[in-house]
Amino acid sequence: MNILIVADPLESFKIHKDTTFVMMRELQRRGHALAACEPQHIHWRSGGVVTASVRAVRLTGEANAWFEVQSEQALALKDFDAILMRKDPPFDSEFFYATHLLEQAEREGARVFNKPRALRDHPEKLALMEFPDFAPPTLVTRRDADIRAFHAEHGDIILKPLDGMGGTGIFRVKADGMNLGAIIETLNQGGATSVMVQRYLPEIVDGDKRLLVIGGKPVPYCLARIPQGNEVRGNLAAGGKGVARPLTERDRAIGEALGPILAARGLLLVGVDVIGDKVTEINVTSPTCFQEIQQQTGCDVAALFVDALEAALM
Template structure:
């Protein structure tokens, strides 16, 4: 398969923990040629009557095995996305306007024959915090609003709450307010920008002390181990980017119930790879843009996540 990865700049990769690199390494091991570009390299042009196809300036690369100079660029060229066997959208969040526009270009490329994973429309239809609303049976009491009074009423009912922006990543902008309501007004103002911006509020889940579990679902099937990201040093956030400690552990019965319920539904919508976040027994996020934790789960559990992913990718391309 000829593969195109749309990602952040290669020079920014931390290969010792990067899931996209793990995918590339397994694909290269199987002999699949690799090309890369960034979302800014995508473009479509019309002469007034005939348009397209969606193209990009891509870099053909080979992997060196060196920890530092980990890739070698062999060519820079123009290519149509439909000329690749698979296009993997692996740009990290945030899901901002530019990411949104990129999904529209990718959807146009799909109309022209490109095979994109995860599918462009599915990326747009599943904002990572709001996607849980479809599955209320698995989530903690939750409020989505931009109104300060609604947040205050939710706090009065539930006492200990978490507030977070809808476009955050890596634990950024997450606040906990306990029963005393200390700084609640200031936090609301910070997150809702005086009523202009929507935020999410959830009842605090004490099981965060045992970790915020990342469950990977590939082709609708859960990986048998999750990565519990355990808060450190008094932090309420377990995200690795916020200093959490990652500990791989087998899925619990509840983890499997959630993953096996959501997995087939999301896979049928074109989401080949999903990262479910579960605290205790509650689903907190559905990550679809660039799910991570391949390396940590594989290194600690011995289960080869990248192999499972490339197996699923090859099967999806063969079935397309």
């Protein structure tokens, strides 16, 4: 099959940990042809079909020059057997427009994973609000008074921007309320920007677990991202330590409850973030942690993903 990867520039990949890289490696190992482009390379002219300037690539197996470009040309997206949308967050206006172009390509016959509409319908911070039984007490608001009331009720809270990634912009405010006003001003920008507020979960000391759900089924291992030093954030990008673990009974129950619902909406790959026994985020744009789990447990997550992709295309 011919597979198109829509992602950040290949030259920017850190292949020792990049999930899209191991997806590509497994696809090539199985004999599938690879091409790549960035969202800005997709275009649509009136009266025509959605097209992109794509590079046909082959992985070399080398650590430095890890891919080679075999050709470069404009091709209709509908002519690929599958398109993997793997552009990293943030979900900004350009990402939003890219999903519309990809959805038009779907109408022309393209198969896109994760589905563009599902990407738009599941903002990664807001998506968990649909599943209150699994989430901690959570508030989304622009209002200063709402946040202060939530803090008064719960005492120890986490505040974060809805469009953050990698742990950026996350604050903890304890019962003393120190700097709450300044943090609200920073995040909600005078009421112009929505903020997510959650009750602090002390189980974060044991890790912010990334559960991967592929084709509606949980991968048997998760990656616990453990905060280091005095840091409250477990995100690897914020210095957290990643430790792979077997799923607990509760982890598996979460994956089995949410997985089929999300898969039915066109989300082939989902990253569910769990602290203790509570879901804190549902990641759908470009979930990661494949390599960390495989390196520590031997579980070939990329192979599980390609199995699910091939099954979806049958």
